[in-house]
Amino acid sequence: MDQAIYFDYAATTPTKKEVVDEMLPYFTTNFGNPSSVYSIANKSREAVLTAREQIAKAIHAKDDEIFFTSGGTEADNWAIKGVAENYQSKGKHIITSKIEHHAVLHTCEYLEKQGYEVTYLEVDEDGLISVEALKNAIREDTILITIMYANNEIGTIQPIKEIGQIAKENGVLFHTDAVQAIGTEAIDVKEYNIDLLSMSAHKLYGPKGIGALYIKKGTKMKAYIHGGTQERRRRAGTENVPAIVGFGKAIKLAYNNREDNNKKLITLRDKLISEILDKVPYSRLNGHQTKRLANNVNISFEFIEGESLLIMLDMKGICASSGSACTSGSLDPSHVLMAIGLPHEKAHGSLRITLGDRNTEEDVDYLLEVLPDIVKRLRDMSPLYEDFIKKS
């Protein structure tokens, strides 16, 4: 990617070279359909088995609890619509939070139109749900709690273990969208009482277009995409063998080096946070200080707008992201920043920096060098800032 410094690993990651190399033979040489009888298809079949094992191991699941999907979005759709459909005789109430990814939120909204009831839990100013509020929200007809593991914008990590405990005690299924957590967090689906968990490979240096849903043994879940008998009749469609192989390899690499990687990320993250807050007035950190993904920095700068900030950073060769409405493709700024209580203007002026394997301390220093000037330039342009200065 030219000379640009990539700081948007939460949007997507480059596929690691070792991962691509592992995938390549499955495009042109071992390309057989795993469902075929002849022996050359054994290689595809075995490759899928190996990847399934690698993924299961990473989250302490059993191999036959892993079902491949086309990504995190499909996994979320399947988990939620699947429980809704297969447990509707028990009830039609679902609990989620206000800061879920759209793959969860829009699926819940879709279900509301189908006659389901959804409770959207509030979060506090750090982005944490309240376990008390969760307990109170559970009803006789609650069939599912779906709360994300860690938030993609502000990096806040939810009290997953407590949520799993509450779900279990109340006989309610627990789904978690772990798309952002997987690869950096230590996840144990058994210990945490997770019934369903969504993953996506392209967030952990694997390929795009492949994900998985963990489905705890014994959960009633029928296919969401109907057709052939693949994935033990639960997900039809010719298996995406190269991508599955890449997913397996990527997750293995991630968990083999998790602690070292995280140490490095956290150092860079904390340096960025403290120095930005220090160097730029009227800025604040979004998300929890410690219950936070190792690679996430999210800071709001008052009086400026995110898209303009991103373009100026881009002109300096820096790739980042924002919760501004102008970048969101929708009318409103980030629903996550609104939910943690930011007023519109502050939500607009947010900057998300998500770190990854290619980032160095020099990258961070460079960002720290150019950012304060850019913010200043935009503030000088801002009528809001003018008003503020005049008032004070």
Place this chain on the structure above:
Amino acid sequence: MDQAIYFDYAATTPTKKEVVDEMLPYFTTNFGNPSSVYSIANKSREAVLTAREQIAKAIHAKDDEIFFTSGGTEADNWAIKGVAENYQSKGKHIITSKIEHHAVLHTCEYLEKQGYEVTYLEVDEDGLISVEALKNAIREDTILITIMYANNEIGTIQPIKEIGQIAKENGVLFHTDAVQAIGTEAIDVKEYNIDLLSMSAHKLYGPKGIGALYIKKGTKMKAYIHGGTQERRRRAGTENVPAIVGFGKAIKLAYNNREDNNKKLITLRDKLISEILDKVPYSRLNGHQTKRLANNVNISFEFIEGESLLIMLDMKGICASSGSACTSGSLDPSHVLMAIGLPHEKAHGSLRITLGDRNTEEDVDYLLEVLPDIVKRLRDMSPLYEDFIKKS
């Protein structure tokens, strides 16, 4: 794939080297998320646009009528469930055929459980539906005709233009599963009045895990997979950029060389058909003689069972497929072979050979050399053949 001769191109194709080469930069270099603001994501965005154009051009559609999916199965699910959901106020009746792919049939069966009514049209002994029967099946409340372009087992090509005409005259939407036809057949969605058309890249030397649904402008179709705003809000999930690029390249290559490729395939196909029928007694061709995919050979051998045949061929280094129950993973032999009127035992003894770019005349000669002996050996082992010989 070692030295094996691959004759199962209808199951999946190897990804062409040129296609893989085109994909590679999008894994590690131009890996940006197309939804991002910064300029390095332009490359991903533009690559997706180009592929969309290439695909649209191949079927004479407009760019904004192409929506990427994770494969042919998802496209079929979306097309059928989408029409069902979005047109239910008009009616709940769907017409399909008995020889559709399971991605269509099982989706229709699912909808039957949801209160829809489905008419499964019979086919004649060549696998063709009757347009008269189709006309008669249309009712006031019919919302969709879904008939496959060409069959994956017996290669029969349906009278798509007539079906489109009938659908149009009756104000009913027409979906066609063109997964097997695309790449070898000349398809014009406008001329044929097709409203929805499913495609899958891995059947035309593109990668697995990517497909598309053509949705004619003006068709009411909401998202089936909910989440982000990708694919103009109709298909959520981070775009699978490398696979999309590969799909575009593959379809372009296929249509640039379609006529030459087909000529070669048809020569090999017709040689195989005539010589097998000639050399092996008690054998018959399945599917239509001329309204047939350029690369499809499907022959039944009485008194023998398909899986054993496939294993023996495999031991000779030949990869092929069968409609036998023992290979189908389900209770019955191929529903397609049953629908064209084969009795169970004959359906069991079917062999499908599907040709592709790596096949040569020598491959065909080799198959013709080993096949008759293998059939003979299996017949010597067969109690059914014993009974037949004793009776006659």
Place this chain on the structure above:
Amino acid sequence: MYTEKVMDHFSNPRNMGELENASGVGTVGNAKCGDIMRIFLDIDNNIVKDVRFKTFGCGAAVATSSIATELVKGKTVEDALKVTNKAVMDALDGLPKAKVHCSLLAEEAIHAALWDYAQKNNIEIEGLEPPKEDIHEHEEEDDE
């Protein structure tokens, strides 16, 4: 998919063919799901002296027939009766889950041939039941 043993018995089936004037012949299976197995037994002095098979079925069906003939050859009628589908599978180092039913066919075919022998000779073999009509179904994997 298959073990080496299965492939060996598939590619070099033992005792394939017919026996003229067999003491007992048993045919089991159901053309509907693809499998028909026929076993010919030559029994002399209560000992299986010779055995042949013919099979219409998958690789596993052929291999199980082949190994079953080896397992019963030379055994007494009583011991031949004890050749179960599990013994057949073990002798083949296992079968894929979806193919377990094919090994049942071998057990049933032997029983049917023994039954035929018993009928022809008007004797009763302890523990032998008359062959069932449809001996098995392909079990579908349940999705919990």
